[in-house]
């Protein structure tokens with residue numbers, strides 16, 4: 327066993343799993359290969375110490391490693407850009423049964439790292455995908471990730487509020503899917519978020535106004551004219567939202583399906 331690593335591990339007292347994740351990311355090797363090496367490069371050891379120190383201040387690991395994961399994607403990330411959550415992965419499985427050839431135009435509102443956008447691009451190979459965000463940093467990160475997965479021909483990213491990218495009028499009645507994991511946390515819950523989330527992630531990615539529905543209501547109301555004849559809106563939502571969403575949008579749409587996440591709480595809505 328490498329003594330230096332064992333000492334660092336003891337000193338910073340991080341969870342075994344987390345420490346192993348840090349070292350395997352820094353060395354880009356399997357754990358056993360790292361532990362078995364007698365001598366390790368000084369610069370990498372320094373990097374590990376640095377990360378362990380910051381981890382003690384609760385800076386989320388993806389920001390320290392500049393890496394995040396979503397399904398089978400390894401994505402670049404920077405501090406301040408929303409960290410993809412495992413729960414959101416289910417949104418992609420909900421779309422598996424959709425007819426891949428009929429879906430021609432998709433918009434992903436609030437791309438963040440580009441996780442959903444890229445997964446959609448890989449799933450709906452014949453569709454043009456537009457992604458928008460009001461965070462320039464998120465768009466910069468998403469652009470890098472779209473390039474990494476060679477999807478620049480299929481995915482167009484815009485710095486825009488919701489649907490209002492240049493020439494948006496050309497997309498009236500066009501989107502077969504309007505997809506979004508919008509900011510949906512209400513005021514009371516936002517105050518209670520853990521320090522690691524509140525201090526390091528962008529408030530604009532999380533906070534959905536007093537009742538959490540500010541952006542969701544806008545997507546439902548303003549999205550109506552962008553939706554194709556058989557188009558669907560797929561949203562990640564808060565478990566307290568379904569009735570409010572139904573009450574708000576029942577005059578605009580006829581079908582409301584609410585779906586549980588793996589934790590058995592309602593987490594998604596499919597509206598058409």
Ligand SMILES: C[S@@+](CC[C@H](N)C(=O)[O-])C[C@H]1O[C@@H](n2cnc3c(N)ncnc32)[C@H](O)[C@@H]1O
Nearest residue numbers: 408410436437438459460461487488507530531
């Ligand atoms: C919860 S994050 C979701 C990121 C990513 N899609 C995911 O699922 O991990 C919400 C994103 O929406 C963006 N956003 C917030 N308000 C927006 C608006 N009015 N128009 C476009 N994007 C917005 C935020 O900057 C943030 O990147």
